[in-house]
Amino acid sequence: MTVPAEPVPPIHATTRRPLPTFRGTPPFPEAARTALADPQLRANLRRATTTIRDKRSRVVAEREDWEQLRLAGAAIKDEVLRDLPALLERLERAVVAAGGVVHWARDAADANAIVIEVARAHGTTEVVKVKSMTTQEIELNEALAIEGIDVWETDLAEMIVQLGHDLPSHILVPAIHRNRTEIRDIFRDEMGKVGRPAPADLTDDPKQLAEAARRHLREKFLRARVAVSGGNFAVAETGTIAVVESEGNGRMCLTLPDVLITVLGIEKLVPTWRDLEVFLQLLPRSATAERMNPYTSMWTGVTPGDGPQEFHLVLLDNGRTDVLSDQVGRQALRCIRCSACLNVCPVYERTGGRAYGSPYPGPIGAILTPQLRGIAHHPVDKQTASLPFASSLCGACFDACPVRIDIPEVLVHLRAQVVEHAARSHRIPTPEAGSMAAAGWVLQTARRLGRAERLASLGGRVVGRRGAIGRLPAPGWAGAWLRRRDLRTPARESFRAWWRRTGGRDDAR
Amino acid sequence: MTGKVPADAPARRAEVLARIAAALVDRPASSAVPRDYQHRLPDHVDVLDLFAERVADYRSTVHRTDAAGLAATVAAAIADRGIRRLVVPGGIPEGWLAACPAERIGDDPPLSVEELDGIDGTITGCAVAIAETGTFVLDAGSGQGRRVLSLLPDRLICVVTADQVVGTVPEALARLEPARPQTWVSGPSATSDIELERIEGVHGPRILDVVLVDRPG
Structure with missing residues (x-):
């Protein structure tokens, strides 16, 4: 699934202007340099992310059970991933029983073709659209433009x-x-x-x-006669779809037109109606930093006499099963698209979102985009391969994530995949390939990390008399690496070892 | 066209399901979902006071009254908001509007969207309300009507009775019927899309009055 060559860009039917695209975004370091050179952009971003961070801390602090909600959210999403085939079939049965039509899309082309077919069947030349990440991912607007159908983002x-x-x-x-x-x-x-x-x-x-x-x-x-939406949650048990919003444009699109088409990633399910009680608490506080967002719409199939009388649900794979196949990376599919990780990320705050070259920016984008583009299975283009490195691994994203996605863990894992691909194409292991694979292995479990720290500490006592390891006559790549850098001597006792010994008491050094 | 599916639909469905099965070949371990988060508010919390406080936080207006004062409170809200024509869904108790100063407009036969767009305001009941989040939930039941009725007119008055107010989101979901179309409303329509500064009022009703009917005594 390599990125296809760019054809003539689609034209907006009304304005006759070409639609912009993320395709052709340069690799992250280059894109970031352009962003960093724009002081207006940085000022706008700093102001916005600071505001939302403060607000979020306040509404999260209000809930003493925040950690319990996060644990429940993560566990429910893991259950969804584990039982995905059965839950999707259950959702399908419930939606059909309530008068909806369910479509399955393997990729963006399938999904776009389904939407185009429904729109054409109603002879419409325009659709109104609720904000949706999924339809951006499949470039639906561009696909509709090629068919002469205008999309109005609302x-x-x-x-x-x-x-x-x-x-x-x-x-x-x-x-x-x-x-x-x-x-x-x-x-x-x-x-x-x-x-x-x-x-x-x-x-x-x-x-x-x-x-x-x-x-x-x-x-x-x-x-408008036809509307397109995404969905925040789909309840497998009941066939209910939920859309969470603020302005009321979502309600307009979900209520006024005759026909509603919802494009939904297959990971967006929750098993039961009751499970919404976790996510309707986690999402608004993490996203807009509110106790509750102004409007949440929920509907089940078609309701006679109220709202659209024709409802199509498009269940979209488009790389999600590639993500699912990776035992470390699949946790990215827990994501509920709240964007809390963007707002706390020191890298995002400085570069903004467009440097990531995909609709999914920030820390979550850095782990989701490469996986959706198949990094677990084959080499990816340079821009995609640069994304797992667009992070300082500071860990703020994991702390902010309402469904406890360990983004740093996945970043390290993906870095190893990038260098493995590179190594395979060079046929000789590169230094990074070795060290990233080793780092990935060590960081996988706390016990291994503890042991590695102890080893480093012992080594440090042998070689570290001057407090630094510099200019060592080390062989091969390690020597080359050390010519440029001094290495801090590892502490005599690692933090983990100290904690185990003292339980954190400061007087017990 | 409802129900029409393209020819390769069964193949696509089978392929997606097969891909999922292949991706889960490691059979991830199963574990119970921990549900030790808060389900109810502590007993000492007065849910009506909390609901009123949290609704007001969204910069909507809360009017507290009792059954005896309801008609006068509703009439005052209608007059204060300058509502001359009021959408009245089927099932609104006659007593609520005993002193209504506006022309009442019913939805039977259903109003067109153009007609609705030209009307000042709507009055509605609700299915349940949540104190902790300052939310009321419409489920198109009696006294609420179609979803569009509470959407197009710019002023919305919602009457919430004391027995409808629960403490938390879990309690509200337990009371609701999933098959009914629902709109959860927490304050007036709002946006933070311009420099993350919250502004009340974009597409939904920009002016929201909540009338909370306390228990007698």
Whole structure:
């Protein structure tokens, strides 16, 4: 599954402008350098991530049982992955029993073809869309544009991105890289080309900007016949789909049109109705740092006389089974797309999301994108291979993750896969291949890490008289590596050994 | 066209399921889901006070009254919000609107979206409300009607009775019927998409009044 060659870019039917794409993003270090050179971008990002981090800490601290909720969330998602075939079939039966149609898509091409077929069957030339990561992943808008069908993004931030002929840079707040003045300019210049123009005297007051969006989109909502959404959760037991949102654009799309198409990654299930009690508490606090988001819509198939009378559910693989096949990496499929890991990541805060070259930026993107692109099974392109290295392994992402995805563990694991691929293509093991594989093996369990630390400590006592190991006459690659660096002598006793001995008492040094 | 599926649909389904089975060839171990998180609020918490406080946190207006004061409270809210025409779903108790100053508009036969878009406000009941999160849940039941009724008009008044208020999200889910279409509402429509600054009011109702009917005495 290599990245296909870029054909002529799709054109938006109404504006006649080519749609932007993540394809062709350079490898992370290069993309990051471009981002770092943009002071406006960095200022916008710093301000936004600092705000959301503080808010999140406050609402999480309010819950004394936060850790119990995280453990429950992780366990439920692991259960979903373990029982996935049976749960998907159960979901399918429940949705069909409630009057819905279920489709299975192996990849993006399947999913896009299904959506196009449904839209065509209704003779529509436009669809309204609820913000959805999955449909960005499959580049649905581009596929529909090629068929002459316009897609109107209705989430405020997605609309800012779309009107700005731009790419998203955050899972939850895709226009986080834009400030209010830039948004005002985009609205003033672009709204009139695709519908109701922004008022001539529009200022950069966020209230006015939101009002302009309300008026611009209202006519599109009222006339739309077909809507496309993603889904946050699908309850296998009942066939219920849940969409969590803030603005009400989701409700518009899920309620007003005649036809609703929901594209859902196969990992989005929860087994039972009751399981929602965990995720409806974890997600809003982790995402928008609220006790609860303004609107959550739930529906089961079709309800006669209320909402869309035709409902299609597209169950999407598109690389998820590749992720699932990796025993270390599969935990990435627990992800509920809250973006807490982006907001706490020191790398993301400085580079922004577009440097990651995929709709999934930040720490989760660094482990999800390479796996969705098949890194467990075959070599990947340079940009993809650079993503597991886009991290300092500081671990803040793991602490923030509501479903306890050990992102640093997966990053190290994927780094080993990248260098293994490289080694295999060079036929000689590279130094990194050896050290990454060894590091991966050592870090896998706490006991091995403890033993390795003890060994390093013993070695340190032999060679470390001056407090540093420098310029050692080490053979081969290690010698080359040490010519550039001094190595700190390992502590005489590792932290783990000290903790075991003293239980953390400071006086027991 | 409902139900029409492309010719290779069975093959695609089989392939996805086969891929999943192959990916799980290591048969990951099974373990019970720990559920020792909070299910109820401590007994000393007054759920009605907490609900009122948490709803107000979202910058919506909470009016506390009792059964005797309900009609007057609803009438005052309608007048204060300048609602001249009010959508009244089927099943709203007549007593709620005994002093209603607005023209009442029913939804039988169903209103068109254009008609609804031109109406000032809607009054609704709810299925359950959650104190901890300041949420009320609409499930299209009696006194609520179709989902769109509480969506297009810009002003929404929701009447919540004391027996409908539970403490926590787990308690609310246990009361709800999954097959019914649901809208969980926590404050007015809002966005934080511009510099992460919260603004109330985008597409849903921008003005939200919650009338909380206390227990008698």
